[in-house]
Amino acid sequence: MIKQLRKFTNMTILCITDDKAFQSQMVEKFSDAKELLFLQNIDDCDQTYDILVLDFDIENSLEILKAIKLKKPMLPKIVLLDGDDEEDILSCINYGAYSILAKPIFDKDLRYSMIMALNQSKRVDKISISEDIFYDSYRERFYNKDGVINFTRFEFDLLKLLLDNPDRIISYDEIKLKVWKEKKMSIFTMRNVINKIRNKTYYEIIRNNSSTGYQIDILK
Secondary structure (H helix, E strand, O other): OHHHHHHHOOOEEEEEOOOHHHHHHHHHHOOOOOEEEEEOOHHHOOOOOOEEEEEOOOOOHHHHHHHHHHHOOOOOEEEEEOOOOHHHHHHHHHOOOOEEEEOOOOHHHHHHHHHHHHHHHOOOOEEEOOOOOEEEOOOOEEEEOOEEOOOOHHHHHHHHHHHHOOOOOEEHHHHHHHHHOOOOOOHHHHHHHHHHHHHHOOHHHEEEEOOOEEEEOOOO
16 A cells, blocks of 8 residues: 555646535645646646546536547546436446546545556556557557547457567468458458558558568567
């Protein structure tokens, strides 16, 4: 716990809320944080921060959560919710909330949620494919500067197979066996999937070794 609390003292926390009582509670109970920022809209923030605490009662809270998921998909987000409306809870989950805390907020619950969120966010094992694209092996997702890259199952499995074997050429037969498994697949189907991957990323992400197979180049 001591190690985690030391990490907490290096945290910059952004709170988006217009609740003055909650702001006072934060200032009193979280004075050991590196910095506390209080805003009513994400557009007003030009600073970097480690944790977001979002009051779901503020105006346009869902739009703010959506925007942050796109801009900063890896940022831990803690949402403060008044009530137990299932639609609100589902919206928070769908837009990347790390945890949801019911109001009124107890400072220990919030503190532990932030500590856990910070430590979980450090469990990212990034593999850089290019300067703008990386694979997070913990979350099993590909990201670019705009957020998650949405691949189909075949696209994801093919790209992941190449990524797991960066130092060798993967033959057409091996791709068919490991990606398509028992399903029917032609070389034209494979090429179509590869073209779709290239369209979602960049052309050179997959190298075609003539009449042999495919290979990926990752950023060294």
